[in-house]
Amino acid sequence: MLTKWLNNMANNKKDQTTEQRILQAAKKVFIHKGMAGARMQDIADEAGINKAMLHYYFRSKEKLFEVIFREAISNFVPRLHAIFAMRNSLFEKIQVFCREYINVLSENPYIPLFVVNEANKQPYEFLNTMFGNQKPDLSGLLLQIEEEIQKGIIKPISPAQLLLNMMSLCIFPFLGRPIWKFLSGMDDLQFNFLMQQRNDEVASFVINSIKK
Amino acid sequence: MLTKWLNNMANNKKDQTTEQRILQAAKKVFIHKGMAGARMQDIADEAGINKAMLHYYFRSKEKLFEVIFREAISNFVPRLHAIFAMRNSLFEKIQVFCREYINVLSENPYIPLFVVNEANKQPYEFLNTMFGNQKPDLSGLLLQIEEEIQKGIIKPISPAQLLLNMMSLCIFPFLGRPIWKFLSGMDDLQFNFLMQQRNDEVASFVINSIKK
């Protein structure tokens, strides 16, 4: 057990357990090709093992996919819930929303494409599973926006549009990354720098737009 | 020929040629399931014809996909090029950019997911084909932003971030549509209304944020 744990700590391929190598390979292949496009053979090749081993460890392609997916969102969804449940001033909320969102996605840059694809195929079923049958409650935030407009603190704007704007600004770059790199000619290093910079700037961009 | 043309004009299924019905069905299925997830049987069923007819008209699944895709972007890409090539004031440019972008995508709401997916699989090859080996030139717009900041017309902002913001605000809603519908509880009608409203509001949102 200790040996296994020690092995787990090493990132070196040779020191990884087969199970870990499979998980790492599957993640990569599923992200690039999606559930339908991914082949067990691709995953086996990527992991440098035999196809039969995949079934030995995870029984089926579907189960393997599920493990990957649950691991990916297990850390992600609670943080989303937390963001929507916060009780701060609107400007603070916007700041935390953007920072947390971009941080979470920077750590898991493949999640947006993954989620967007599955959600497009099986919206209700997939998203329900993803959010553990408990969808984040937007109404608190939407109501707060409404109130701040009434009070004259921010400029009039449709609360739904404002929230959609925030989501767009935080999520899109991770979906459009290859397109942006192609158009701008940036390399990975430059793109990552852009994302880091963005972490500070997005909230300001939103707040600048609505503050009086 | 005239008869065929007249047939083309009718949207009624019975008056369409088999070829048209296949294309329409294929579009629908490919959008919902992606290239890998789509089944020729699904397309045949959707078109109300036999599977063999698909091959009679388009030889292979790959060729059919290609036809759908080329048709989809043939109208799309030139308009993108035009947007970047415009010679107006920055605020006018932002307005046209957002309006044109959202208009184009409202007419082809499936393109973003399509492009984002393909671009993630084969960035360079795919995007080059898509843009006809002639990538839109961002530098004009980026330079103009730089200049307006120097002149003190707009607040300081990284030109790249500003452009990425505009793209995010215009494109993301079409990718995140099912997620947004799930979270907000909106139906298709409400969502489409949101997009129409957005057409007017996005440019204002951007301009509000950067104008002094």
Added chain:
DNA sequence: GTCTATAACTCGATAGAC
């Protein structure tokens, strides 16, 4: 042009030796 039947192939899954 359209259909039925079936060949050819891909891919997930399993059996069984080591």
Added chain:
DNA sequence: GTCTATCGAGTTATAGAC
């Protein structure tokens, strides 16, 4: 635990009658 070999379901693609 790991491998090779192979099965069987599901799919793309084609042959051939009408």
